[in-house]
Amino acid sequence: MSDNNKLQFATRAIHAGYDHHEHNRAVMPPIYQSSVFVHDRIGEALPFAYARSGTPTRESLEACIASLEEGRHGFAFASGMAAIDAVLRATLSPGDEVIAVADLYGGAWRLLTRVLEPAGIKVTFLDLGDPGNLAAALSDTVKLVWLESPSNPLLKLVDISALSRIAREAGVPVAIDNTFATPYLQRPLELGADIVVHSATKYLGGHSDVLLGLAVVRDDALARRIRFIQNSAGAVPGPQDCFLVMRGIKTLALRMERHCDNAEKIAVWLDSHPAVERVMYPGLASHPDHALARRQMARFGGIISIYLADDSRAAASRVAERLRFFGLAESLGGVESLINHSATMSHGSMTASDKHRLGIREGLLRLSVGIEDVADLIGDLEQALA
DSSP, X not given: OOGGGGSOHHHHHHHTTOOGGGGTTOSXXXXXXXXXXXXXXXXXXXXOSBTTTOOHHHHHHHHHHHHHTTOSEEEEESSHHHHHHHHHHHHOOTTOEEEEESXXXXXXXXXIIIIIGGGTOEEEEEOTTSHHHHHHHOOTTEEEEEEESSOTTTOOOOOHHHHHHHHHHTTOOEEEEOTTTXXXXXXXXXXXXXXXXXXXXXXXXXXSOOOOEEEEEOOHHHHHHHHHHHHHHOOOOOHHHHHHHHHHHTTHHHHHHHHHHHHHHHHHHHHTOTTEEEEEOTTSTTSTTHHHHHHHXXXXXXXXXXXXXXXXXXXXXXXXXXXSSSEEOSOOOSSSOEEEXXXXXXXXXXXXXXXXXXTXXXXXXXXXXXXXXXXXXXXXXXXXXX
16 A cells, blocks of 8 residues: 555545646646557557556556555546446356345346356345345355445445355355445455445546546555456546546545535435435434444445335425425436436336335435535425425
8 A cells, every 4th residue: 555545535536646747737636538548669568558558547546445445456447336346247157146235236246146147157145234144145156245335225234244254164256346335434355344335426537527437445466456357347437527527536535525515404204204214324323333333434325215104206396396405317426416216217227026025115315415405405305395
């Protein structure tokens, strides 16, 4: 790890991965808008030759996220799903099995069930809230454990340390999607995980203006496999996208504090509203995983999910369409507040039976709480739920 890892998080978010002396003293990392780099002679080894393999702009972002996640190697991809796909390709072969937490993002579920399973990968979904379930399911064919914590959209947590310890004893790597928490609130590699992925489209970019994915590892051999997939498949971001995410990361610490402040106040307010059956937010003492959240997260995040008392699509539509400041959209993690109907949006690709099993109901709404004034957000929710 570089000396930057000795600095505090907010300082690293601004300075890690970039030395202005190497780029004509530019304060901000330059956008190297070039697909090729010129050789002086045949056989010359260049740090950058072709943009698919790397650019100085992308390298700065990859070094920054590696530092923030306390890793050694960072990788940038064209989207969060491209990052997930690269990790799965780098760790699994036909005949292998992956154990995935049952409650996970619909896009990851679709990739596992509709792309990997037909290619000969066995996919097992488990409730990993009890680490003993993983211990009982491990076998010689299991080559990867896939986690989300907090999960999308039900905000369930798993004990990353306990699960990683069980998997490590069996020689199985653990990957975790850390998009909801960000490295500001949770650093899974420090808790024992082997691979961290992000949809940087969300909190890391933070402004709903870029599509990008990231992965971080510590192990050198694993890093070589992921880099081979990254270069061979070529699902890499352009320099402008890398620049936008780096710019977003510089304010990540400030934004996450405001996201958390607002979400904590809104969750408490929603918890007593008669139109809401249940509030799912790790910061509430009533949340089943509240104690675990206090132990493995710095704060509780900016995402709240609710079940409406009227568990119908009509009720969900009525609330979503009446909101002024919560835009109805697929994404999350921007400075603006968004609301998502998981059954038709983020988890629309799931089968009806899987949605029912997991609790993806018609009356489920996921709120991505932005950094607006919290009084205005509560007022907006109040009129929409009336």
